[in-house]
Amino acid sequence: MSLDQSMPDQEASLARSTQRSQEIEAEIQKDPSKFRILTGDRPTGHLHIGHYFGSLQNRVRLADLGIDTMVLIADYQVITDRDGVGPIRERVYSLLTDYLAVGLDPRTVTIFTHSSIPALNQLMLPFLSIVTDAELRRNPTVKAELDDTGDRPMSGLMLTYPVHQAADILFCKANLVPVGKDQLPHLELARVIARRFDERYGRADEAQQVFPEPEALLSRSGTVLGLDGQKMSKSKGNTIELRMSADETAKLIKRAVTDSDRHITYDPVNRPEVSNLVNIAALALERDPFEIAAELGDAGGGGLKKLATEAINEYFAPIRARRAELEADPGYLASVLADGNARANAIADQTLAEVRTAMQMRY
Missing domain, CATH: 1.10.240.10 (Tyrosyl-Transfer RNA Synthetase)
Incomplete structure (x- = not known):
């Protein structure tokens, strides 16, 4: 397909997603309990006002409306495109502190880390079996990495990054994911994986499906640029950090x-x-x-x-x-993260049990 042909397709897809987001907002006002949200951030630096106005503010709004909200601190994803984790403990707790400071209530919002949820990461194995190498390489994030690597080989974790994101969403059976328009391809792959898994393992009947197909809730906020007029980025040093x-x-x-x-x-x-x-x-x-x-x-x-x-x-x-x-209260922060990890582990273990049953791997 040529670029001229693909652009109208992309515009049509964005228009459909925008229309569906408006419908979902109306459904949320009627019955927020029917939704579960998965959202989160990579702990690669400190959160800034672009994050706040672009996503954090909306997360608080949705959680306060009564939506079951899961917030992932994606520590494993730090190493998708880096040679090490850096000061990761400090950054994980910085994210956690920001989440609580802006108003996410740990009594109702589950905040957890990738590396603490083994069953979530185990879902990568069956999920990888139902996607192709070509599909992964067509993903915009992976394509951009391929274009930017030069002579440096791309890591296997980077290639499978979209599948890891699908596991993040599907392990908790989130049916709603707040995203920007550039993240729609990631969400579409999660939908494909959910559908293929149930088709392959005999659960095409909606009542018996293991995974719901998650939908996008497009961000209502425009982009906040950095103080140099470029995209606000932790790596460019052009941000106003929340801290x-x-x-x-x-x-x-x-x-x-x-x-x-x-x-x-x-x-x-x-x-x-x-x-x-x-x-x-x-x-x-x-x-x-x-x-x-x-x-x-x-x-x-x-x-x-x-x-x-x-x-x-x-x-x-x-x-x-x-x-x-x-x-000033690191003990409280540690307890919040421990509680969130425990809740996420219980959900992940239940989902993995259902997956193993569907695959006839319960021994």
């Missing part, structure tokens, strides 16, 4: 890229750096970015940065205060 102080935030925003035009407008296409700061301020103030830009008028980059700094620091002050309290 940063008000002074650190002010210094970073002061160095943010703008332009020479003193008149502030919200125009993401033609003025991405200025518009990004306007957007950050608008998100923190929970207001429309066009209104923010109009009020700033000829305030220039200095006025814009002052407003963005004040808005971010005021918005995140209670989250930062709660984070400091949590950091």
Whole structure:
């Protein structure tokens, strides 16, 4: 298929996913108990405001609505594209602290780590048997890795990364996954694996299926760029981390890229750096970015940065205060993770038992 042919297909698929996400939102309002969500992050660095406005805020909203929510700290996935784990213990607990500080309630939300759930990872074996090498290599993340590796061989774990993600979703029978549009191919493979497993092992009857086919809930938030106008990324050092102080935030925003035009407008296409700061301020103030830009008028980059700094620091002050309290109680953090791992293990063991039964491997 040519690029010209594939683009309309992608656009049509995105339109369908967007429409279905709107329908799911309506269903959530009627009966949140029918859903289980799986979401999470790789502990490769510290979470930042892009993570917060892009996903964490929405996770809290969905959990507060009463949806059964599973949050994965994907520690095994750190080594898919790295030679080591780095300061992984510190980063795992940093993620956990951020999750609790932003409002995820460990009494109702299950927070767990990959490496603590053996039965989840064991699902990789039957799942790998029902996908092909070609299907894995067509996955956008794997393709990007192949293009970027140069002479360096790609690891087997990187090649099977999409299957590992499918195991993350299916081990707990999550039927809803909050994603951005670039993550839809990963979710589609999880749907394919769920369907193929039940077809191969004689459970095509919906009432007898081991795995539900998970659906996407597309993110409602736009992308928050980094302070240099590029994609906000832990690896680029262009982020405002949730753990940063008000002074650190002010210094970073002061160095943010703008332009020479003193008149502030919200125009993401033609003025991405200025518009990004306007957007950050608008998100923190929970207001429309066009209104923010109009009020700033000829305030220039200095006025814009002052407003963005004040808005971010005021918005995140209670989250930062709660984070400091949590950091001071490492015993509590360890107990939250232990409880979450225990809950996830019970779910994974039950699912693996069902898988082994379907495969006639219960001895």
